[in-house]
Amino acid sequence: MVAHILRLRFDLLLGGLRGEPGHVMRVLLGLVVAAAAVLAAGWALLSLQGSADTTAMVVTVFAGSAVTTGFAVAPLIAGSADPLDPRRFALFGIAPGPLAASVALASLVSVPMIALVALVSCAAVMWGEHGVPVWVSVASAVISVVTCVLLARVGLASAALFLRERRSRELSGVFLVAVLVVVVPVGVFFASLEWRGTVPTQLAEASNVLALTPLGAAWALPAAFVSEDMNAWASTLIALATVLVLGLLWSWLVRRLLTTAERPVAVRERGGLGWFAVAPGTAAGAVAARSIIYWSRDRRYAVNVLIVPLAALLTTVPLTIAGVPPALVALVPVPIVALFFGWLPHNDLAYDSTAVWLHVVSGMRGVADRIGRLVPIFLVTVPTLAVGIPLAISLYGRWAVLPAMVGVSACLFLSGLGLSSISSALTPYAVSRPGDSPFQQPQRTGASGLFGQTFVMLGALAVSAPSLWWSWLAVTKDVSYAEPALWSGIGIGSAVLVVGVLVGGFTFTRRGESIMEFAQAG
Numbered sequence: 001m002v003a004h005i006l007r008l009r010f011d012l013l014l015g016g017l018r019g020e021p022g023h024v025m026r027v028l029l030g031l032v033v034a035a036a037a038v039l040a041a042g043w044a045l046l047s048l049q050g051s052a053d054t055t056a057m058v059v060t061v062f063a064g065s066a067v068t069t070g071f072a073v074a075p076l077i078a079g080s081a082d083p084l085d086p087r088r089f090a091l092f093g094i095a096p097g098p099l100a101a102s103v104a105l106a107s108l109v110s111v112p113m114i115a116l117v118a119l120v121s122c123a124a125v126m127w128g129e130h131g132v133p134v135w136v137s138v139a140s141a142v143i144s145v146v147t148c149v150l151l152a153r154v155g156l157a158s159a160a161l162f163l164r165e166r167r168s169r170e171l172s173g174v175f176l177v178a179v180l181v182v183v184v185p186v187g188v189f190f191a192s193l194e195w196r197g198t199v200p201t202q203l204a205e206a207s208n209v210l211a212l213t214p215l216g217a218a219w220a221l222p223a224a225f226v227s228e229d230m231n232a233w234a235s236t237l238i239a240l241a242t243v244l245v246l247g248l249l250w251s252w253l254v255r256r257l258l259t260t261a262e263r264p265v266a267v268r269e270r271g272g273l274g275w276f277a278v279a280p281g282t283a284a285g286a287v288a289a290r291s292i293i294y295w296s297r298d299r300r301y302a303v304n305v306l307i308v309p310l311a312a313l314l315t316t317v318p319l320t321i322a323g324v325p326p327a328l329v330a331l332v333p334v335p336i337v338a339l340f341f342g343w344l345p346h347n348d349l350a351y352d353s354t355a356v357w358l359h360v361v362s363g364m365r366g367v368a369d370r371i372g373r374l375v376p377i378f379l380v381t382v383p384t385l386a387v388g389i390p391l392a393i394s395l396y397g398r399w400a401v402l403p404a405m406v407g408v409s410a411c412l413f414l415s416g417l418g419l420s421s422i423s424s425a426l427t428p429y430a431v432s433r434p435g436d437s438p439f440q441q442p443q444r445t446g447a448s449g450l451f452g453q454t455f456v457m458l459g460a461l462a463v464s465a466p467s468l469w470w471s472w473l474a475v476t477k478d479v480s481y482a483e484p485a486l487w488s489g490i491g492i493g494s495a496v497l498v499v500g501v502l503v504g505g506f507t508f509t510r511r512g513e514s515i516m517e518f519a520q521a522g
Helices: 002-014 020-051 053-078 087-091 096-106 111-128 132-161 169-191 203-208 217-224 231-257 267-273 285-295 301-316 318-322 335-362 366-398 401-427 450-463 463-474 479-510 513-522
Strands: none
Touching: 002 301, 020 053, 020 087, 020 111, 053 111, 053 203, 053 217, 087 096, 087 231, 087 450, 096 132, 096 231, 111 132, 111 217, 132 217, 132 231, 203 231, 217 231, 231 301, 285 335, 301 318, 301 335, 301 366, 318 401, 335 366, 335 401, 335 450, 335 513, 366 401, 366 479, 401 450, 450 479, 463 479, 479 513
C-alpha cells in the first residue's frame, strides 16, 4: 500500500510537467527559481562553517522557525486542493492509522519537501564543522522534516474540514492581517539592532526563546550541544513532544476525514455573502459579519478610526515642548491609541439606528450581540498595536520594556472594550444618522452620553492602574518590573472584558424594549 501511494505521488509530481507548452514553461520556470533559492540558502548555511557558534545558532534557529511557520500557514492561505486528501482513498478500505502513515510518507515526495531536505542537509554539514556529533545533526534534520511534514498535513486537513466552503477574499484578508501582525514587529526588531560585527544580545536571547518553542526546538538541537546558554534536554523534549502531538492530531484528522462526507464546493453560490460566508454560523458570527460590513462601509466608523492615531500623535507635541525626553515621549502614543480604541465601541449600538430591531426581535442572546460587535475593533486594533508597539520600543531604545508596553496596551484596550460593552447597552446616546455627516451631532432630550464616555474612559484607566504603575517602575527604576506589568495587564484586561461582556449582554437582554424606543426616537 505504501509503495502504491508513493508511486501515485511520483506520477502526480511528474504530471505537472505535462500539458500545454505555456503551462510546462511556467512550471519549469518556477522550478528554476525554487532551485536558485535553495542553492542560495544552502550556500548561506554552509558559509557559517567558520563563524562563531552563536552566529550559527541565531541564523539556524530563526531561519528554521520561519520555515516551520511557513509549512504551517501556507496550506491555510493557499486554498489549493490536496492531491493526497485521505478521502480520495476512502473506497480502498484502508484503516485510518496505516493510511495516515502512508500519506505522510508520500508527502515527502514534493518540491517543498525536497528543498527542505536539501536545507537541513546543509545545516547538518555546517554543524559538523562546529564539532556537533553526527547523530545529533541527523536527529535534528529528521525531526525538523517530520515536524514540517506533519504541520503541512494538519494544515491541509484542517482547511479541507473547516475552510473549504469559506475560502474567500475576506478570509485571505484576515490571513494577510495576521502575517502583518507577525512580520512588521519582527522587521522592526531586526532593524533596531546594533550589530557592530557580532550578534546582538537581544537576538541571541530571542533565539534562546525560540529554541524552547515547537517552531524552533528541532532546529536548535545542534546548537544546544555547543552553547552553554541553551538547554539541550529541554529542546529535545519539546521537539519530540511536538512530533508526538502533531502525529496524534494528524491521525485524528484522517479518521475524521474518512467519517465525514465531503461538502460540495459552492464558491459561486456563496460568493455574494462576503463576511457572512467567513464568519461562524452562530448568532455572534452573524453580528460580527454585519458589524464588519458596517465598519468597512460607513464613514462614521472610518472617521472615528482615523482620528484616534492622529489624536495620540498630537499628545507628543506638548510633551516635547515641556521638555520631556524624546525617548519617554515615544512611549506615550501607543497606550493612548489602545485606550481610545477600547473606548470607541462605548456607543456602538447607537450607530445601528433602527436596524438594531433585528437583534432585539430575533430573541438573540445579549452576550452574542456584545461579542459580535467587538470583532471589527479587534481586527483594527490588533494590527495597529502590533505595528505601533515595536516602533515605540525601537524609538525608546530598550527592548527590555516591551513586556510592560504590551501589558499596559492590552489592559487599556481590553478593559475599555469590557466597559464599552456595558455602556453601549446601558446608556446609548444620539449620533449622526446613517448617511449624514460624521461630524453632525443631533440634538435629543435625554441621555447626553457624558456618563457613558466618562465611565468607560476613567474606568479603563482605574483598572489599568496596577499595570501602569509596574510599567512606570520598569521605565524609571528596574526593567524587572516589566514582567509584572505584562501579566497584570493581560490578566486584569481579560477579566474586565469577560465581566463586561456578560454584564453588557444581560443589560442588552433586559433593556430590549428601551433600546427599541431609543432607536425609533432617532
